[in-house]
Amino acid sequence: MKKFIRGFGFAFNGLKYAFATQINFRVHVFAALPVIGLSFYLHISTAEWNWILLCIAMVLLTELLNTGIETLTDLVSPGYNKLAGHVKDISAAAVLVVAFFALITGLIIFLPKILLLVGYAA
Numbered sequence: 001m002k003k004f005i006r007g008f009g010f011a012f013n014g015l016k017y018a019f020a021t022q023i024n025f026r027v028h029v030f031a032a033l034p035v036i037g038l039s040f041y042l043h044i045s046t047a048e049w050n051w052i053l054l055c056i057a058m059v060l061l062t063e064l065l066n067t068g069i070e071t072l073t074d075l076v077s078p079g080y081n082k083l084a085g086h087v088k089d090i091s092a093a094a095v096l097v098v099a100f101f102a103l104i105t106g107l108i109i110f111l112p113k114i115l116l117l118v119g120y121a122a
């Protein structure tokens, strides 16, 4: 049990490290806050909440994996290496793919509701 709880401490250290060192991770964490606020404001459905939370989790997950891969790459290849560059580029591309998916999902869920709201206000 003690080992299990200690594992949470290590995981929390990983989160702290990513938050402290990665601007992209911080940007995505802070971008999630208005999205959650907007979701409450627009009273999105349970299914829509699932999609939004999945997108937030996937973006943060890929950011964390990207940070881990970058850190490991710097450890094993501190100097310039073409392959190390490819590893980092591919890892960054994974974040981009998920961020694009999150953007499209956000547009599909929020845009019709916002347009309706703007239509009513006009």
Ligand SMILES: Nc1ncnc2c1ncn2[C@@H]1O[C@H](COP(=O)(O)OP(=O)(O)OP(=O)(O)O)[C@@H](O)[C@H]1O
Residues within 6 Å of the ligand: 022, 023, 070, 077, 078, 079, 080, 081, 082, 083, 084, 085, 086, 088, 089, 092
């Ligand atoms: N050791 C290396 N060898 C070759 N190319 C590298 C190396 N390190 C980085 N690069 C290239 O430079 C790009 C940026 O690398 P960098 O480590 O600065 O990534 P980053 O996403 O800016 O990381 P950080 O968030 O830690 O600043 C990589 O995507 C890769 O194309």
